[in-house]
Amino acid sequence: MIMPSRAAMSHSQPSASTCLHCDTRAKAFCRAVADESIEALAAITTTVDLREHTALFYEGDDARHAFTVKSGMIKLFKLLSDGRRQVTGFLLPGDFLGLAFGGHYVYSAEAVVASRLCRFERGRLDTLMSVRPAIEKELLGRATHELAVAQDQMVLLGRKNAIERLASFLVALARRSGRGAPGELRLPLPMGRADIADYLGLTVETVSRSFTALRKAGRIELPSSGVVLLYRLDELEAMAAA
């Protein structure tokens, strides 16, 4: 395994109006802050750029910051001491990360593709939250939603077979990517088979075989690496064993 470097990361201070015209604000927790007070948020925001396959932080690191994904894709994962890995989530623009317990991150975070994030120092964010409880309410709502998603993933990992897992994964991705098209659907699939396998609790070989099975069943096409076409989302949903 290639250990990603933390150095492949660049920081920068934002311009004064960073948050006001940010195009992911509507999707991020930042929407809890009104235009009038958005400067207070911008004041504690730094931008972080991550190259593909580089780490944002590792499980156990001091949790000094929290983040919002602005562009790209971030994967979260945990490792067992012998190297077994579980990917616990793929984050898209608007998603919040930085879950900590006892001052330490409880998972590692790595860029799947080149990504840009907003970074907030925890102490300052806590201070801002005390002044603006709407932020706290927003974060509670997001944590609640994440908890519901986590429970769906437990069902997947505990009770679904390989094809159901892959179908569930593709359907969930399609939903999050926001297209509501009923017919064909072109989805970016930037993560490798190993990441998908570690997310679904399978091996790369089983993931590959399941892709082939879905392809032979006429539900998907893999025209080129990094892309998947979905046909009949309703049929895929049925295969996901909701």
Add this chain to the structure above:
Amino acid sequence: MIMPSRAAMSHSQPSASTCLHCDTRAKAFCRAVADESIEALAAITTTVDLREHTALFYEGDDARHAFTVKSGMIKLFKLLSDGRRQVTGFLLPGDFLGLAFGGHYVYSAEAVVASRLCRFERGRLDTLMSVRPAIEKELLGRATHELAVAQDQMVLLGRKNAIERLASFLVALARRSGRGAPGELRLPLPMGRADIADYLGLTVETVSRSFTALRKAGRIELPSSGVVLLYRLDELEAMAAA
């Protein structure tokens, strides 16, 4: 499967000082409310008693209430359409439940043993939270902790073998039950094998075989139903593949 009855539930209004002298307050979110204002919480609190194996609510029900466990044990679970079941958690006194999305509960909740809970109407709790942001902060902290626990469970379900799963489960129970005794540890284990199996993503047979394996390895004893003795918690932790 026996469908538990919702009727086996009794409600009662609290006396004025319900919350002030409640012995689980220190462990529950209620600790975020100071003595001076605890009456406001007591005013919106109702007590619910549940008999063994009866349901508190089902996934999909209108989420009109949230709850705190006062005594007993509650299990949370989700069902697939064909009956496969995943238990997503066992709740002990002090734990909060009532996770909802879009106005509906996202899981079912049933009493493992006779239990008592505090019930809060959601609208009133939301109102109280607006007045007392400390409650919101407390709930955010709890949700965050639950999220960390959920991720550990994903690692368990996605990457651990049967014995590691059972060892992890027993160690986590021991930690939550609070005894820090290093030697022998007597744990109540009130849930049946089927519940444990559905929590660990296994079958009852595999759970039973894993109990036997741990017993033969000298790490546990099963003196009577509903109880487990743990020997060498450190050894069990090693077997849990943290």
Add this chain to the structure above:
DNA sequence: CGTAACGTTGAACTGTCTCAAGATCCGTGG
């Protein structure tokens, strides 16, 4: 004391993993 639910054990089966070999993709340098 009888009976039904629950738990354990055994034996055969199967879905997924492991190990191994090709095929394909992609960046690099000639």
Add this chain to the structure above:
DNA sequence: CCACGGATCTTGAGACAGTTCAACGTTACG
């Protein structure tokens, strides 16, 4: 632009952990 080499993905064959099916033991309760 093409040839090379490494990484990634796919496919195959055999192994194995956990499931399924079945029998037996144990516990709890009317």
